[in-house]
Amino acid sequence: MRCPSCGVPNRLRLPAGKRLRVRCGKCGNPLPVGRGRLLRAWLASRARWLFTDGLPLGLLAAVELVIKVLGLLLFPLVWGWRRLSDRGRQRFLLGVIVLLGLAYLYEEGADKLGDLLNLGAIFFAVSVAMLLFVRGPRELLDRLRRVSARTFHTCGRCGQRYFGWLKSCPKCGRAR
Numbered sequence: 001m002r003c004p005s006c007g008v009p010n011r012l013r014l015p016a017g018k019r020l021r022v023r024c025g026k027c028g029n030p031l032p033v034g035r036g037r038l039l040r041a042w043l044a045s046r047a048r049w050l051f052t053d054g055l056p057l058g059l060l061a062a063v064e065l066v067i068k069v070l071g072l073l074l075f076p077l078v079w080g081w082r083r084l085s086d087r088g089r090q091r092f093l094l095g096v097i098v099l100l101g102l103a104y105l106y107e108e109g110a111d112k113l114g115d116l117l118n119l120g121a122i123f124f125a126v127s128v129a130m131l132l133f134v135r136g137p138r139e140l141l142d143r144l145r146r147v148s149a150r151t152f153h154t155c156g157r158c159g160q161r162y163f164g165w166l167k168s169c170p171k172c173g174r175a176r
Contacts, residue, residue, distance in 0.1 A: 005029045 002009050003024040010025055022031045084092065105113060131140055152161045153176065155169040168175045 003027060003029060003031060 006027045160171040
């Protein structure tokens, strides 16, 4: 409790059921001591401690606990993701995108499909425009060639280009 005249903090402990006259340790002025005032001062000190020391430490401990739990839950996914090949990762992500699209169709209905396709077309157009702007047209052509090389095959005998899922050339019948 602080002295009202000089402001020096004084530590007080009142025995139960007793009335005391307490004086300041520095200036000697009497301190206004009452059980209600002491209780309010004690509550204020506890609240001050809670908001300056207790709450930040508690929040840090709670955040750390959440991070550890998420780490334990996500560890098998990260471990499995690292073991997948690049093609496996691409297939997994494609499957997730397809599942999300099907869930969207189930929730929103087929009338929202046009909006979803428009959004996809906008994302594609923006990404192509950014690629052209940042890397130039040569990079776009190189990427198209890489994609078409995986999608299409060229027959060694007749030079016909055909889709990669076909086992033989549709023009001459030569097997890959």
